[in-house]
Amino acid sequence: MSTELAPLPRLLIVDDSRIVRATVRKHLAGAYDVIEENDGLAGWQRAQQDDTIRLLISDLSMPELDGLGLLDKLRSSADPRLNQLPVIIISGEEDEATRERCVAHGANDFITKSTDRSEMLARVHANIELADRQHALEAARAQQAQTATHDNTGAGSPHLLSLQADQALAYAQRHGTTVSLLLLQLDRFDLLAERVGERLAEQLLGVFAKHLTARLRREDTLAHVEAGRFAVLSPGATLAEAQVLAERLRQTVRAARLNFRGDQLTVTASLAIANSGHDGCTGAARLFDTAQSRLDAAPGEDRIIAPATAAASLGPAEALQRLARGDADGVRAHLPALLAQLAPLLRLAGTEMGEAAVLAAIKQEEKVSA
Numbered sequence: 001m002s003t004e005l006a007p008l009p010r011l012l013i014v015d016d017s018r019i020v021r022a023t024v025r026k027h028l029a030g031a032y033d034v035i036e037e038n039d040g041l042a043g044w045q046r047a048q049q050d051d052t053i054r055l056l057i058s059d060l061s062m063p064e065l066d067g068l069g070l071l072d073k074l075r076s077s078a079d080p081r082l083n084q085l086p087v088i089i090i091s092g093e094e095d096e097a098t099r100e101r102c103v104a105h106g107a108n109d110f111i112t113k114s115t116d117r118s119e120m121l122a123r124v125h126a127n128i129e130l131a132d133r134q135h136a137l138e139a140a141r142a143q144q145a146q147t148a149t150h151d152n153t154g155a156g157s158p159h160l161l162s163l164q165a166d167q168a169l170a171y172a173q174r175h176g177t178t179v180s181l182l183l184l185q186l187d188r189f190d191l192l193a194e195r196v197g198e199r200l201a202e203q204l205l206g207v208f209a210k211h212l213t214a215r216l217r218r219e220d221t222l223a224h225v226e227a228g229r230f231a232v233l234s235p236g237a238t239l240a241e242a243q244v245l246a247e248r249l250r251q252t253v254r255a256a257r258l259n260f261r262g263d264q265l266t267v268t269a270s271l272a273i274a275n276s277g278h279d280g281c282t283g284a285a286r287l288f289d290t291a292q293s294r295l296d297a298a299p300g301e302d303r304i305i306a307p308a309t310a311a312a313s314l315g316p317a318e319a320l321q322r323l324a325r326g327d328a329d330g331v332r333a334h335l336p337a338l339l340a341q342l343a344p345l346l347r348l349a350g351t352e353m354g355e356a357a358v359l360a361a362i363k364q365e366e367k368v369s370a
Contacts, residue, residue: 008033009128010052014043014070015059015090020113024057024090027117028124040065044073047082054128055086060093060102067091068105075106084134086127090115152202153224155209161223161231165284168235169276178277180242182232183291184212184249187268187301189228196260208253208267215252216245231288238318239275239307244330246271246304254302268302270295278307316342 010033037043041064060067088109089102193201221233253269272295281287
């Protein structure tokens with residue numbers, strides 16, 4: 001049974017002196033895979049081509065491109081691998097001014113050509129280890145930002161929205177229900193932020209987040225998507241219910257009382273609705289993209305953009321369920337359609353029982369409800 005050994009960390013030594021390159025190679029042999037170039041330009045090209053290089057050791061005085069020029073190219077590169085690559089300058093000059101120049105150009109460390117093997121190994125190891133820790137820290141920060149559940153507004157993050165949407169959609173598919181997503185854009189928020197300043201604009205977002213949250217059900221999720229844009233995930237909500245919610249949120253934003261330096265600020269909101277059943281969305285990304293496309297494709301302010309079928313007639317059974325939940329607002333817009341559906345039943349009841357009996361039944365139901 002054979003065990004494959006991990007490759008040694010690769011270092012690039014750039015020096016026009018073959019003797020210096022040989023000395024460095026001898027010092028680091030066994031611990032590192034050392035490759036060589038004899039001038040700064042060749043070293044720069046090699047660093048661009050070989051993404052396995054973990055650290056670069058460079059001389060200062062070289063033809064084509066000197067050590068400081070090589071440092072400048074590395075540190076100004078748009079590639080994070082190159083602009084963060086650890087660089088140790090090796091030089092015969094030991095004066096403080098030379099060291100300061102190297103540090104100013106982005107050198108991580110400085111050694112002389114007389115540095116012995118143990119010190120060189122220690123310096124190389126320390127710089128690689130430090131770079132690895134910095135990369136790990138940056139990766140952790142990026143992961144934390146990506147997976148954070150809330151931001152400074154107090155609303156959920158896009159990551160939380162995505163998690164909740166996936167769960168809600170999976171549940172909806174199993175139980176034959178739908179999920180609605182509302183995107184809410186504070187109209188002209190960029191101009192508002194420019195007027196009041198970035199810090200106050202962020203505070204205003206927090207205020208709106210609180211107002212909007214107060215108008216939602218416990219099972220709904222409010223997320224801050226970007227700048228003046230929020231998203232509301234409403235599990236189990238039909239298109240009609242989502243439209244009622246959208247109107248409630250639109251009015252909430254419009255009714256907010258905001259003062260800035262003695263002036264009252266009026267803010268409006270535009271909302272777009274997407275529904276998993278109507279739009280055929282089985283994934284969170286598709287649901288969000290549908291709502292976003294709908295919102296961005298319809299210019300205007302203080303309005304609600306919903307699919308044409310959002311106001312479709314409500315069935316009697318669902319209307320009764322809403323009334324039982326106390327959601328009379330969700331039924332009012334559908335009363336004409338509901339009456340049309342119930343007309344044959346009302347005519348039959350009137351014919352068989354008489355209109356007086358029908359009215360008496362309605363009044364009796366009102367007493368029971370009260």
